[in-house]
Amino acid sequence: MTRPARVVVVGDVITDVVAVLSGPLAAGSDTGAEISFGGGGQAANTAAWIAAQGVTVTLVGAVGDDDAGRDRVAELDHAGVDCAVERVVGAATGTVIVLASDGERTMVTSRGANLALSAEHVEKALAAVPDAGHLHLSAYTLLDAGSRGAGLRALAAARERGLTTSVDAASAAPLRRVGARTFLGWVRDVDLLLVNADEATVLAGGLDPAAQGRALSATARRVVVKRGAAGAVWVDRTTPVCAAAARRVAVVDVTGAGDAFAAGLLTAWLAGASPTAALSRATDLGALAVSTAGARPQP
Ligand SMILES: OC[C@H]1O[C@H](O)[C@H](O)[C@@H]1O
Numbered sequence: 001m002t003r004p005a006r007v008v009v010v011g012d013v014i015t016d017v018v019a020v021l022s023g024p025l026a027a028g029s030d031t032g033a034e035i036s037f038g039g040g041g042q043a044a045n046t047a048a049w050i051a052a053q054g055v056t057v058t059l060v061g062a063v064g065d066d067d068a069g070r071d072r073v074a075e076l077d078h079a080g081v082d083c084a085v086e087r088v089v090g091a092a093t094g095t096v097i098v099l100a101s102d103g104e105r106t107m108v109t110s111r112g113a114n115l116a117l118s119a120e121h122v123e124k125a126l127a128a129v130p131d132a133g134h135l136h137l138s139a140y141t142l143l144d145a146g147s148r149g150a151g152l153r154a155l156a157a158a159r160e161r162g163l164t165t166s167v168d169a170a171s172a173a174p175l176r177r178v179g180a181r182t183f184l185g186w187v188r189d190v191d192l193l194l195v196n197a198d199e200a201t202v203l204a205g206g207l208d209p210a211a212q213g214r215a216l217s218a219t220a221r222r223v224v225v226k227r228g229a230a231g232a233v234w235v236d237r238t239t240p241v242c243a244a245a246a247r248r249v250a251v252v253d254v255t256g257a258g259d260a261f262a263a264g265l266l267t268a269w270l271a272g273a274s275p276t277a278a279l280s281r282a283t284d285l286g287a288l289a290v291s292t293a294g295a296r297p298q299p
Helices: 042-052 067-078 112-116 119-127 145-160 172-178 180-186 197-204 209-216 257-270 275-290
Strands: 006-010 014-021 033-040 057-064 082-088 094-101 104-110 132-138 164-168 192-196 222-226 232-236 242-244
Touching: 006 042, 006 119, 006 145, 006 257, 014 067, 033 042, 033 067, 033 094, 042 057, 042 067, 042 132, 042 257, 057 067, 057 112, 057 119, 067 082, 082 112, 082 119, 094 112, 112 145, 119 145, 132 145, 132 257, 145 164, 145 180, 164 257, 172 180, 172 197, 180 197, 192 197, 192 209, 192 257, 197 209, 197 222, 209 222, 209 232, 222 257, 222 275, 232 275, 242 275, 257 275
Parallel strands: 006 057, 006 132, 014 094, 057 082, 132 164, 164 192, 192 222
Antiparallel strands: 014 033, 094 104, 222 232, 232 242
């Protein structure tokens, strides 16, 4: 296996406030929780998990010109992520409140400065890393109208520079809002598309996961459908469908599990691993992420 070249991850940087609830949440109740506070955002999490695999990674994103933005960048620096993070004057760093309970999570989101990520910043950041081999995009950047230009520019600039590309479909609700046909037009011919079960249903309809993967492989060269505790499937245009079971672990908090999964998948695939081996690495990291609170690798 070869060591992958630098990976560039483009997308959101967020402050996560994670409350792991001790019981059900009901209107008017006072529910106990373990509350933690720290780095989140799909792209930033993925970059941190990639760095933890010993692969050189640059995160391209935006934070506010505030203490939270400074803390988020310092934390990523400390995790070994090279930061090309734009500071947006007058915007607050994005914040998400995550309510985690019984292996499920509910999020309340203010995307803040992420909405102001600019195509110019992405272009400049890519020009500064001539050693990059791959670009991974969190689709929140495409799905939010404010940052869409930056997301589209990231994919186009990566292709112009000969980088391979991957996109994480991010979230079912905004995908539903923009519509499957529009989204699939934006990500046409990416090398790898990652979708969870809900996103696969929005984009390909209520088929079984292998059939959803086959339908989406008309758009992306390779498709991975993440199915949480039911494992994952890999579908591409040339090899048979490949499936992997999830690891059985005690679930503490599923926040960031998909991002850890993406990091495991990408670092293995870019190092030349087979689909089976790449899925296995992905499910290992996903299992590690769900067994701890918060979205990032633990020290
Ligand atoms: O992918 C997980 C992330 O999504 C949300 O945007 C939270 O910030 C969380 O860290």
